[in-house]
Amino acid sequence: METAIQHQAEPTIGRRNLLKLTGASVAAIGAASMFTTASARAQNMTTEWDKVFPKSDKVDHEKVTFRNRYGITLAGDLYLPKDRTDRRLPALAVGGPFGAVKEQSSGLYAQTMAERGFVTLAFDGSFTGESGGEPRNVASPDINTEDFSAAVDYLGLHASVDRERIGVIGICGWGGMALNAVASDKRVKAVAASTMYDMTRVMSKGYNDSVTPEQRAQTLEQLSRQRWADAEAGTPAYQPPYNELKGGEAQFLIDYHNYYMTPRGYHKRAVNSGNSWTQTTPLSFMNMPILTYIAEISPRPVLFVHGEKAHSRYFSETAFAAAAEPKELVIIPGASHADLYDKIDLIPFDKLQSFFEQHLA
Structure with missing residues (x-):
């Protein structure tokens, strides 16, 4: 079922801007290195409220940690409705966007859904x-798909949660991770992907699948040789800082800057807020399409939410076509990709609430 507005053609992305997200300069994703038990522990966690959104007086909040299947300790923010009494509630694991932290969009989604009666867990990826x-x-x-299932592990063991009523929300690049996780994790009863990116698709094929075989081969040659440089140095090389503008960027890159690099959404721990991925981060995404088994989410429902004017809209449209019923695609009139990170007047929280109330009943 599709609601809201009719599809329109996606804008064309020029090669200059395309190559900012493909090849060695991509803000993408990486091959996980060997790590010691000590390095798998959580970082020093803050105790003060350092979110980019105000704290709600309708929920209780606490910092938590939990481990994934690879032994990495994940840090999360748990939000619980203040009026929960002793009853067990439905729960939501919330992740994303790609390169963001839980103090940004995922925390906003989680806190807002907790205000609406759900136990929610926003977490930082490995x-x-x-x-x-x-x-x-x-x-x-x-590993990042596994992070969602580890969050489900945690929620299913929490005293306030009904483990048979757990859903997932993935935002931006973690929307694709969420869909991949739910396809294999049958404990999850419903999933929503907001302003979704398929990171394996954009990393391997570029925007609008415009990367040629020759460009792909050149990228892999460069990334492969960077491995020798990293091995020789004993530490990975990092890309230039993310979301700094030099002039002439596509509008969607300006939109990213206006979220991640201004008081609206800046957070010092976010990769996208002027920090960097390693140069070899695209490698593990180049050969691994994460939405291959999206139809296996069925018979559990999937909800896609995307902005009418988002450069990334085609990711949700393609995934929606590949998914099996029950499914729904909601297009938000006038919204761009980053608008659905934090604009309360555009994020369809009423729809998200009704969707999960219906399917986590």
């Missing part, structure tokens, strides 16, 4: 934010 794992600021389609 190797980022306050979560453990070294080297810092790498990612993996496998």
Whole structure:
């Protein structure tokens, strides 16, 4: 079922801007390195409220940690409705966007859904934010998919949660991770992907699948040789800082800057807020399409939410076409990709609430 507005053609992305997210300069994702038990521990966690959104007086909040299947300790923010009494509640694991931290969009989504009656857990992915794992600021389609299931582990053991009523929300690049996790993790009863990116698709094929075989081969040649440089140095090389503007960027890159690099959304621990991924971060995404089994989410429902004017809209449209019923695609009129990170007047929280109330009943 599709609601809201009709599809429109995606804008064309020029090669200059395309190559900012493909090849060695991509803000993408990485092969997880060997790490010691000590390096898998969580980072020093803050105790003060350092979110980019105000604290709600309708929920209780606490910092928590939990481990994934690879032994990495993840850091999270748990939000519980103040009026929960002793009853067990439905719960939501919330992750994303890609390169963000739990103090940004995922925390806003989690706190807002907790205000609406859900126990929610926003968490930092492995190797980022306050979560453990070294080297810092790498990612993996496998490990980050596992991070969602580890969050489900945690929620299912919590005294306030009904473990048979757990859902997932993934935002931006973690929307694709969420769909991949739910396809294999049958404990999850419903999933929503907001302003979704398929990071394996954009990393391997570029925006609008425009990377040629020759460009892909050149990228892999460069990344492969960077491994020798990293091995010789004993530490990974990092890309230039993310979301700094030099002029002439596409509008969506300006939108990213306006979220991640201004008081609106800046957070010092976020990769996207002027920090960097390692140069070899695209490697583990190049050969691993994460949405291959999206149809296996069925018969559990999937909800896609995307902005009408988002450069990334085609990711949700393609995934929606590949998913099996029950499914729904909601297009938000006038919204860009980053608008659905934090604009309360555009994020359809009423729809998210009704969707999960219906399917986590």
